[in-house]
Amino acid sequence: MGRRGDTGAAAAIDLLWAGYSGTLSTAVTELWVAARTDPELRAAIRPVDRALGRATLEHVTQVAGELPPERAELLFWLTVNLTRGLALDAELGGDPARRRQLLEEWKRIAVLLYQDATTAPS
Template identity: 65%
Template sequence: MTSGVRQRLTQQERSDRTRELLLDATVDCLVELGYARTSMNEICRRAGLSRGAQQHHFTTKAELMAHAVEHLVGKLSDQLRAVSTLPPPGPDRIAAAIDLLWRAFSGSLSTAAMELWVAARTDPELRAAMHPIDRGLARSTIEVYRELLGDQLGEERLEKLFWLTVNITRGLALDAMIGGDQQRRDQLLDEWKAIATSLSES
Protein backbone atom coordinates (compact mmCIF):
# COMPACT_ATOMS: atom_id res chain seq x y z
CA MET A 1 0.00 0.00 0.00
CA THR A 2 2.75 2.45 0.98
CA SER A 3 4.66 1.70 -2.22
CA GLY A 4 1.55 2.34 -4.34
CA VAL A 5 0.89 5.69 -2.65
CA ARG A 6 4.50 6.72 -3.10
CA GLN A 7 4.35 5.79 -6.80
CA ARG A 8 1.29 7.98 -7.34
CA LEU A 9 2.96 10.88 -5.55
CA THR A 10 6.07 10.46 -7.67
CA GLN A 11 4.01 10.49 -10.87
CA GLN A 12 2.22 13.65 -9.73
CA GLU A 13 5.53 15.30 -8.92
CA ARG A 14 6.82 14.40 -12.38
CA SER A 15 3.66 15.76 -13.98
CA ASP A 16 3.94 19.01 -12.04
CA ARG A 17 7.59 19.33 -13.04
CA THR A 18 6.78 18.77 -16.72
CA ARG A 19 4.07 21.40 -16.57
CA GLU A 20 6.40 23.90 -14.90
CA LEU A 21 9.11 23.32 -17.52
CA LEU A 22 6.62 23.98 -20.32
CA LEU A 23 5.29 27.14 -18.69
CA ASP A 24 8.74 28.55 -17.93
CA ALA A 25 9.89 27.85 -21.49
CA THR A 26 6.77 29.54 -22.86
CA VAL A 27 7.40 32.71 -20.84
CA ASP A 28 11.04 32.75 -21.97
CA CYS A 29 9.97 32.43 -25.61
CA LEU A 30 7.37 35.19 -25.33
CA VAL A 31 9.89 37.56 -23.76
CA GLU A 32 12.78 36.73 -26.07
CA LEU A 33 11.05 35.94 -29.38
CA GLY A 34 7.57 37.48 -29.18
CA TYR A 35 4.31 35.70 -29.86
CA ALA A 36 4.61 35.49 -33.64
CA ARG A 37 7.99 33.71 -33.52
CA THR A 38 7.11 31.41 -30.63
CA SER A 39 6.34 27.91 -31.87
CA MET A 40 5.31 24.81 -29.98
CA ASN A 41 8.45 23.07 -31.26
CA GLU A 42 10.67 25.82 -29.84
CA ILE A 43 8.88 25.70 -26.48
CA CYS A 44 9.34 21.92 -26.28
CA ARG A 45 12.99 22.23 -27.31
CA ARG A 46 13.70 24.72 -24.55
CA ALA A 47 11.81 22.65 -22.01
CA GLY A 48 13.64 19.47 -23.09
CA LEU A 49 10.32 17.70 -23.69
CA SER A 50 8.54 15.95 -26.55
CA ARG A 51 5.46 17.27 -28.32
CA GLY A 52 3.57 14.34 -26.86
CA ALA A 53 4.39 15.50 -23.34
CA GLN A 54 3.24 19.01 -24.22
CA GLN A 55 -0.04 17.82 -25.74
CA HIS A 56 -0.75 15.76 -22.63
CA HIS A 57 -0.82 18.94 -20.55
CA PHE A 58 -1.99 21.62 -23.01
CA THR A 59 -4.00 20.73 -26.08
CA THR A 60 -3.75 24.10 -27.85
CA LYS A 61 -1.20 26.88 -28.17
CA ALA A 62 -3.70 29.40 -26.83
CA GLU A 63 -4.26 27.34 -23.68
CA LEU A 64 -0.52 27.01 -23.07
CA MET A 65 0.09 30.71 -23.62
CA ALA A 66 -2.65 31.83 -21.25
CA HIS A 67 -1.55 29.43 -18.51
CA ALA A 68 2.04 30.62 -18.89
CA VAL A 69 0.92 34.12 -17.90
CA GLU A 70 -1.11 32.68 -15.01
CA HIS A 71 2.00 30.75 -13.92
CA LEU A 72 4.05 33.95 -13.96
CA VAL A 73 1.35 35.82 -12.04
CA GLY A 74 1.46 33.18 -9.31
CA LYS A 75 5.21 33.53 -8.97
CA LEU A 76 5.01 37.32 -8.80
CA SER A 77 2.23 37.21 -6.20
CA ASP A 78 4.38 34.94 -4.05
CA GLN A 79 7.29 37.36 -4.41
CA LEU A 80 5.13 40.34 -3.43
CA ARG A 81 3.79 38.55 -0.36
CA ALA A 82 7.32 37.60 0.66
CA VAL A 83 8.33 41.25 1.00
CA SER A 84 8.84 42.00 4.69
CA THR A 85 10.66 45.34 4.56
CA LEU A 86 7.78 47.72 3.86
CA PRO A 87 7.52 50.84 6.04
CA PRO A 88 4.81 50.98 8.72
CA PRO A 89 1.33 52.22 7.68
CA GLY A 90 1.51 55.75 6.29
CA PRO A 91 2.46 57.66 3.12
CA ASP A 92 5.80 55.84 2.77
CA ARG A 93 4.02 52.50 2.77
CA ILE A 94 1.75 53.60 -0.10
CA ALA A 95 4.77 54.72 -2.13
CA ALA A 96 6.49 51.40 -1.43
CA ALA A 97 3.38 49.46 -2.52
CA ILE A 98 3.34 51.40 -5.80
CA ASP A 99 7.01 50.55 -6.32
CA LEU A 100 6.21 46.86 -5.78
CA LEU A 101 3.48 46.90 -8.40
CA TRP A 102 5.73 48.76 -10.83
CA ARG A 103 8.46 46.15 -10.46
CA ALA A 104 5.91 43.39 -11.09
CA PHE A 105 4.35 45.00 -14.15
CA SER A 106 7.57 46.25 -15.72
CA GLY A 107 9.29 42.87 -15.93
CA SER A 108 8.62 39.56 -17.67
CA LEU A 109 4.90 39.63 -16.80
CA SER A 110 4.36 42.89 -18.64
CA THR A 111 6.27 41.75 -21.73
CA ALA A 112 4.60 38.34 -21.95
CA ALA A 113 1.10 39.67 -21.30
CA MET A 114 1.52 42.52 -23.79
CA GLU A 115 2.62 40.08 -26.49
CA LEU A 116 -0.46 37.95 -25.88
CA TRP A 117 -3.00 40.76 -25.68
CA VAL A 118 -1.79 42.27 -28.96
CA ALA A 119 -2.07 38.83 -30.60
CA ALA A 120 -5.47 38.22 -28.95
CA ARG A 121 -6.97 41.23 -30.70
CA THR A 122 -7.23 39.20 -33.91
CA ASP A 123 -7.20 35.67 -32.41
CA PRO A 124 -10.59 34.78 -30.84
CA GLU A 125 -9.30 31.54 -29.33
CA LEU A 126 -6.41 33.28 -27.59
CA ARG A 127 -8.69 36.14 -26.47
CA ALA A 128 -11.12 33.67 -24.89
CA ALA A 129 -8.26 31.94 -23.09
CA MET A 130 -6.77 35.20 -21.84
CA HIS A 131 -9.88 36.81 -20.35
CA PRO A 132 -10.15 34.55 -17.26
CA ILE A 133 -6.38 34.79 -16.76
CA ASP A 134 -6.52 38.59 -16.82
CA ARG A 135 -9.36 38.58 -14.29
CA GLY A 136 -7.33 36.23 -12.11
CA LEU A 137 -4.35 38.57 -12.35
CA ALA A 138 -6.48 41.45 -11.11
CA ARG A 139 -7.93 39.42 -8.22
CA SER A 140 -4.60 38.07 -7.03
CA THR A 141 -2.80 41.41 -7.28
CA ILE A 142 -5.48 43.49 -5.58
CA GLU A 143 -5.51 40.93 -2.76
CA VAL A 144 -1.83 41.67 -2.19
CA TYR A 145 -2.72 45.39 -2.05
CA ARG A 146 -5.40 44.64 0.55
CA GLU A 147 -2.83 42.86 2.68
CA LEU A 148 -0.40 45.77 2.35
CA LEU A 149 -2.74 48.75 2.63
CA GLY A 150 -6.08 47.51 3.94
CA ASP A 151 -5.33 48.77 7.43
CA GLN A 152 -5.03 52.40 6.29
CA LEU A 153 -7.34 52.74 3.27
CA GLY A 154 -11.03 51.97 2.86
CA GLU A 155 -12.06 49.45 0.20
CA GLU A 156 -13.26 52.04 -2.33
CA ARG A 157 -10.16 54.19 -2.05
CA LEU A 158 -7.89 51.15 -2.13
CA GLU A 159 -9.49 49.87 -5.36
CA LYS A 160 -9.16 53.27 -7.04
CA LEU A 161 -5.52 53.50 -6.01
CA PHE A 162 -4.91 49.98 -7.27
CA TRP A 163 -6.51 50.44 -10.71
CA LEU A 164 -4.91 53.83 -11.28
CA THR A 165 -1.53 52.35 -10.39
CA VAL A 166 -2.07 49.32 -12.65
CA ASN A 167 -2.96 51.45 -15.66
CA ILE A 168 -0.17 53.95 -15.06
CA THR A 169 2.44 51.21 -14.65
CA ARG A 170 1.18 49.36 -17.73
CA GLY A 171 1.57 52.56 -19.74
CA LEU A 172 5.05 53.15 -18.36
CA ALA A 173 5.98 49.53 -19.08
CA LEU A 174 4.86 49.94 -22.70
CA ASP A 175 6.92 53.13 -22.92
CA ALA A 176 9.95 51.12 -21.73
CA MET A 177 9.32 48.44 -24.39
CA ILE A 178 9.34 50.97 -27.21
CA GLY A 179 12.49 52.67 -26.00
CA GLY A 180 11.11 55.63 -24.07
CA ASP A 181 13.25 57.75 -21.79
CA GLN A 182 13.95 56.06 -18.45
CA GLN A 183 14.53 59.34 -16.60
CA ARG A 184 11.09 60.55 -17.71
CA ARG A 185 9.49 57.29 -16.53
CA ASP A 186 11.18 57.62 -13.15
CA GLN A 187 9.91 61.19 -12.84
CA LEU A 188 6.36 60.20 -13.78
CA LEU A 189 6.35 57.33 -11.31
CA ASP A 190 7.65 59.62 -8.55
CA GLU A 191 4.94 62.15 -9.43
CA TRP A 192 2.24 59.48 -9.20
CA LYS A 193 3.56 58.32 -5.81
CA ALA A 194 3.38 61.92 -4.55
CA ILE A 195 -0.18 62.29 -5.83
CA ALA A 196 -1.27 58.92 -4.41
CA THR A 197 0.14 59.63 -0.96
CA SER A 198 -1.46 63.08 -0.85
CA LEU A 199 -4.83 61.61 -1.86
CA SER A 200 -4.59 59.00 0.87
CA GLU A 201 -4.19 61.76 3.46
CA SER A 202 -7.16 63.81 2.27
Protein backbone atom coordinates in the same frame (compact mmCIF):
# COMPACT_ATOMS: atom_id res chain seq x y z
CA MET B 1 7.16 58.32 2.36
CA GLY B 2 7.89 58.99 5.99
CA ARG B 3 4.60 60.61 7.07
CA ARG B 4 1.92 58.56 8.78
CA GLY B 5 -0.71 57.36 6.34
CA ASP B 6 1.42 57.48 3.22
CA THR B 7 3.55 54.35 3.45
CA GLY B 8 0.81 52.01 2.24
CA ALA B 9 0.03 53.97 -0.92
CA ALA B 10 3.70 54.34 -1.87
CA ALA B 11 4.43 50.67 -1.10
CA ALA B 12 1.42 49.57 -3.18
CA ILE B 13 2.64 51.66 -6.13
CA ASP B 14 6.15 50.18 -5.84
CA LEU B 15 4.66 46.69 -5.73
CA LEU B 16 2.54 47.29 -8.83
CA TRP B 17 5.42 48.86 -10.75
CA ALA B 18 7.57 45.82 -9.99
CA GLY B 19 4.83 43.50 -11.23
CA TYR B 20 3.82 45.44 -14.32
CA SER B 21 7.21 46.52 -15.66
CA GLY B 22 9.30 43.42 -16.24
CA THR B 23 9.75 40.69 -18.82
CA LEU B 24 6.53 38.97 -17.76
CA SER B 25 4.62 42.19 -18.29
CA THR B 26 6.06 42.48 -21.79
CA ALA B 27 4.93 38.93 -22.59
CA VAL B 28 1.43 39.62 -21.24
CA THR B 29 1.16 42.78 -23.34
CA GLU B 30 2.18 40.82 -26.44
CA LEU B 31 -0.43 38.15 -25.66
CA TRP B 32 -3.18 40.75 -25.24
CA VAL B 33 -2.25 42.45 -28.50
CA ALA B 34 -2.40 39.08 -30.27
CA ALA B 35 -5.68 38.23 -28.50
CA ARG B 36 -7.27 41.36 -29.91
CA THR B 37 -7.68 39.57 -33.24
CA ASP B 38 -7.67 35.95 -32.02
CA PRO B 39 -10.93 35.04 -30.24
CA GLU B 40 -9.64 31.64 -29.13
CA LEU B 41 -6.55 33.15 -27.51
CA ARG B 42 -8.66 35.92 -25.93
CA ALA B 43 -11.03 33.33 -24.44
CA ALA B 44 -8.08 31.38 -23.05
CA ILE B 45 -6.26 34.26 -21.40
CA ARG B 46 -9.17 36.33 -20.12
CA PRO B 47 -9.96 34.12 -17.07
CA VAL B 48 -6.27 33.90 -16.17
CA ASP B 49 -5.89 37.68 -16.46
CA ARG B 50 -8.97 38.29 -14.31
CA ALA B 51 -7.83 35.81 -11.63
CA LEU B 52 -4.38 37.39 -11.56
CA GLY B 53 -5.95 40.85 -11.33
CA ARG B 54 -8.13 39.80 -8.38
CA ALA B 55 -5.18 38.20 -6.57
CA THR B 56 -3.01 41.26 -7.19
CA LEU B 57 -5.74 43.61 -6.00
CA GLU B 58 -6.11 41.55 -2.81
CA HIS B 59 -2.38 41.71 -2.19
CA VAL B 60 -2.24 45.46 -2.88
CA THR B 61 -5.18 46.01 -0.53
CA GLN B 62 -3.19 44.26 2.20
CA VAL B 63 -0.05 46.30 1.47
CA ALA B 64 -2.07 49.53 1.53
CA GLY B 65 -3.77 48.27 4.68
CA GLU B 66 -4.69 51.61 6.20
CA LEU B 67 -6.78 52.53 3.17
CA PRO B 68 -10.46 51.62 2.98
CA PRO B 69 -10.89 48.80 0.43
CA GLU B 70 -12.66 50.96 -2.16
CA ARG B 71 -9.84 53.55 -2.01
CA ALA B 72 -7.21 50.80 -2.32
CA GLU B 73 -9.04 49.46 -5.38
CA LEU B 74 -9.09 52.90 -6.99
CA LEU B 75 -5.38 53.31 -6.26
CA PHE B 76 -4.83 49.85 -7.77
CA TRP B 77 -6.58 50.61 -11.07
CA LEU B 78 -5.05 54.05 -11.47
CA THR B 79 -1.59 52.62 -10.84
CA VAL B 80 -2.04 49.54 -13.03
CA ASN B 81 -3.02 51.68 -15.98
CA LEU B 82 -0.17 54.12 -15.39
CA THR B 83 2.40 51.35 -15.00
CA ARG B 84 1.19 49.57 -18.12
CA GLY B 85 1.73 52.78 -20.06
CA LEU B 86 5.16 53.30 -18.51
CA ALA B 87 6.11 49.68 -19.28
CA LEU B 88 5.06 50.17 -22.89
CA ASP B 89 7.11 53.37 -22.98
CA ALA B 90 10.12 51.31 -21.84
CA GLU B 91 9.53 48.78 -24.62
CA LEU B 92 9.42 51.59 -27.18
CA GLY B 93 12.74 53.01 -25.98
CA GLY B 94 11.45 55.90 -23.90
CA ASP B 95 13.62 57.79 -21.45
CA PRO B 96 14.19 55.79 -18.21
CA ALA B 97 14.78 58.98 -16.21
CA ARG B 98 11.41 60.35 -17.35
CA ARG B 99 9.68 57.08 -16.36
CA ARG B 100 11.26 57.23 -12.89
CA GLN B 101 10.22 60.87 -12.57
CA LEU B 102 6.63 60.10 -13.59
CA LEU B 103 6.39 57.17 -11.20
CA GLU B 104 7.83 59.22 -8.33
CA GLU B 105 5.39 62.05 -9.11
CA TRP B 106 2.46 59.60 -9.08
CA LYS B 107 3.63 58.28 -5.71
CA ARG B 108 3.84 61.84 -4.37
CA ILE B 109 0.32 62.63 -5.65
CA ALA B 110 -1.12 59.33 -4.40
CA VAL B 111 0.38 59.78 -0.94
CA LEU B 112 -1.15 63.26 -0.69
CA LEU B 113 -4.46 62.12 -2.12
CA TYR B 114 -4.82 58.93 -0.10
CA GLN B 115 -3.36 59.95 3.26
CA ASP B 116 -6.70 61.59 4.16
CA ALA B 117 -8.58 58.44 3.15
CA THR B 118 -7.25 56.66 6.22
CA THR B 119 -9.31 58.83 8.53
CA ALA B 120 -12.15 60.08 6.32
CA PRO B 121 -15.40 58.09 6.37
CA SER B 122 -16.29 56.45 3.05
